[in-house]
Amino acid sequence: MRLIQTATGGAAASVLQTHSQAQYNYTSMREDDIELAIKVVIVGNGGVGKSSMIQRYCKGIFTKDYKKTIGVDFLERQIEIDGEDVRIMLWDTAGQEEFDCITKAYYRGAQASVLVFSTTDRASFDAIKDWKRKVENECNEIPTVIVQNKIDLIEQAVVTADEVETLAKLLNCRLIRTSVKEDINVASVFRYLATKCHQLMTQSYDQAAGNQQNSSHPPYSSTPTISAFSPTFTKSSSGTIVLRPAKKGHGSSVARKRKIVLKKCGIL
Numbered sequence: 001m002r003l004i005q006t007a008t009g010g011a012a013a014s015v016l017q018t019h020s021q022a023q024y025n026y027t028s029m030r031e032d033d034i035e036l037a038i039k040v041v042i043v044g045n046g047g048v049g050k051s052s053m054i055q056r057y058c059k060g061i062f063t064k065d066y067k068k069t070i071g072v073d074f075l076e077r078q079i080e081i082d083g084e085d086v087r088i089m090l091w092d093t094a095g096q097e098e099f100d101c102i103t104k105a106y107y108r109g110a111q112a113s114v115l116v117f118s119t120t121d122r123a124s125f126d127a128i129k130d131w132k133r134k135v136e137n138e139c140n141e142i143p144t145v146i147v148q149n150k151i152d153l154i155e156q157a158v159v160t161a162d163e164v165e166t167l168a169k170l171l172n173c174r175l176i177r178t179s180v181k182e183d184i185n186v187a188s189v190f191r192y193l194a195t196k197c198h199q200l201m202t203q204s205y206d207q208a209a210g211n212q213q214n215s216s217h218p219p220y221s222s223t224p225t226i227s228a229f230s231p232t233f234t235k236s237s238s239g240t241i242v243l244r245p246a247k248k249g250h251g252s253s254v255a256r257k258r259k260i261v262l263k264k265c266g267i268l
């Protein structure tokens with residue numbers, strides 16, 4: 001599990017911990033200090049529209065120019081799932097093979113992935129299996145969407161609908177067809193993944209809370225470990241808890257969100 005902690009009081013410094021390191025003393029955690037964040041990696045061959053997709057989703061813009069990504073880029077957007085604010089952190093990785101060794105380090109800790117290919121680029125479709133394997137090597141199995149982008153160019157398609165659907169079934173991934181240019185289905189990709197991750201985390205919290213109740217040990221000793229959240233979620237080596245200072249003036253929805261999350265954590 002990844003734990004991001006920002007110092008109470010507002011300092012921006014974050015502490016990233018690996019699953020095995022993740023230990024946190026709940027006794028120092030305040031009720032209004034928790035919020036949910038999901039790391040999503042976007043992968044696929046060069047030129048399929050990964051950067052455009054993230055720009056479209058986070059900034060609402062589209063540019064025709066192609067500027068190849070060097071290494072890794074990052075943007076984020078906040079949405080609401082089941083009344084809770086969820087921060088989606090989108091990691092845009094370079095599609096060119098020459099950057100492979102840089103980008104794969106950034107896959108680690110991802111809770112979800114997007115495998116993108118272009119309707120007009122056969123090689124990008126053929127590479128989808130490889131991209132899935134590369135992500136799995138770093139993250140195990142995580143909720144994943146295969147995106148067929150550039151469906152506005154469907155007359156120039158070099159893949160058939162059948163073969164795309166067969167691949168999605170084979171890889172056990174949700175298939176979503178998008179046009180970043182025309183803004184078709186882009187938001188659905190990230191909402192689907194955020195909802196999926198949210199469900200997994202909720203199950204995990206509930207199970208952890210249940211385990212705590214059934215345990216003969218006191219529920220929260222002086223150094224409880226955050227890995228109590230994760231046994232059911234280690235498959236994806238993920239689950240991000242972001243600890244940050246209370247937001248001022250956000251009213252009841254934020255308070256409710258914190259209560260919901262904490263209830264699931266069994267802290268209340």
Ligand SMILES: Nc1nc2c(ncn2[C@@H]2O[C@H](COP(=O)(O)OP(=O)(O)OP(=O)(O)O)[C@@H](O)[C@H]2O)c(=O)[nH]1
Pocket residue numbers: 044045046047048049050051052053063064065066067068069070093094095096149150151152153178179180181182
């Ligand atoms: N027609 C059409 N063009 C698109 C679409 N999405 C992206 N493009 C164009 O495709 C080109 C490549 O887009 P990028 O977003 O830079 O591709 P990328 O996958 O990030 O490429 P790398 O950075 O090399 O990995 C750009 O010229 C975009 O304008 C789409 O849905 N339809």
